[in-house]
Amino acid sequence: MVGAVAQAAQGAAQASTWGGLTGFQWAIFGAAVAFIGGGMGSAIGITYVSNVASGILVEDPDKFGSLLPLLAIPGTQGIYGLITAILVTIFFDLAKLTGLNGLLVFFSCLPVAFVCLVSAIYQGLTAASASAMVARRTEELGKAMVLPALVETYAVFSLILTIYLFTRIPK
């Protein structure tokens, strides 16, 4: 019985498709989801902080330079999504990827997809709130950057986890 199960599992692992999709298709799906999550989150996060920053700039255009780092910081999640998507094509020989391994690649992409989506949005909100510090005193930019940077930590962790998981999947 155990032998039969092991044989079935080995067969599934070596099958070229899983759930009707090939390993190549699963991997590309994962790469796309990673970028979609990170990219969407970044776009929304930047929009939030831009809204507030534009109000500040209407009153004092000289603060543009100080606000730029706060405006840019929610954009990093989109970069992590892009890195993940490119790593999928670099790490794996997509043409030879089995169905199961392709599925594993897809799941490995999910930490970046979801964590970056959510963290970029909340980072945008945090950066928008922190811009009040810059509005009051430009020299407070350093402190203001720390708050959204803390949110960034979890996006970085998700990228590290995704890359680590890639290393555990047979090429």
Next chain:
Amino acid sequence: MDIEPDMTRAMKTFNRVPRYGTAVGRIMMHEATMLNWQRIERLIESRFEDCITVLIDTEYGPFLEGATVAAEVEAGLMAFLKSQYELLDAICAGTFVPDFMHLKYDFHNIKVFLKLSRGESGAEPMLSGLGSLDTERLASAVEGEGGTLGPYWEGLIRDLKEESDAIDGPGAVDTVADRVFLEKRLAIAGKEKSRLLVDFSRAAIDVANLKTLLRGRVLGKPPEYFADALAAGGRLDRSELVGLAGDPPDRFSARLLATRYGGMLEEVLHSEDRQVRLTSLDRDSDEFLLEKLAGMRRMALGPERIVMYMLKRENEVTLLRVVLMGKLHGVSAPVIERRLSSTYTRGGVQV
């Protein structure tokens, strides 16, 4: 009042940023220019001319430059406040915030015209320029000419007139209009479903009701007065408060102290006998409401922050008025400071 589910509230935060983000950004810049307490203290210690010199470097500069007499100071401060309301109208156009903030002054002007129509004199110079309703149209509406302000305001003015006509005495218009104002403001906040503004408006109703109750008892008002004067919608049940009005003093004090406002009322109720120290009640209640406002900081990117800024600016103008008028009339620094700390709260400025 319905409590929003957490998910709805979270989604609203996301929706509000695109709606209020730019306005909040502009408000952040104006918040940065507010006077801090050290600056107020410096003004208290200075001569009038030096006060004006200090203020020239602030947002008050263009409005107070060259002011030498009380009328010019008053005009300057009002012009400043008007500029703040114009800013509010510009950055929050199409939202409920201007309605929420202008309502107080619209009701003030309605009261003025209603009093005039009842033959109570001296109301004309007291008109406020901070209302959203055109005063000439308002006057026509109070006179009963339809088609000037639209059905909402005309219906409201008609109701106010009928209700105040049904009450005898000179304070009838104030009694009815103050109550209706508080209820309408709560309705605006409720319509927007801003939890913090609803909380603030309900607390304002409670505070106003408690003041009315305490003052009414001191003045020996009849029970029906409280039914007309107390507003509905606060956390303290209106009918219970009306019932309290006729209670004997011990029971009255015990029941009020058992409410959530017991701490605020302790000094007033214990000093009863029955000299209620209403000045300290005014100060404590303002302090209480400004503490409520402090909670609005949590909603850093919503309309609450804008409302908080406007209310704090109004308080700042009040503080400045006391200081500058005191200086003009030769009041000494310790007396001004005592007057500020006994009558006005520091909550309106950055401490």
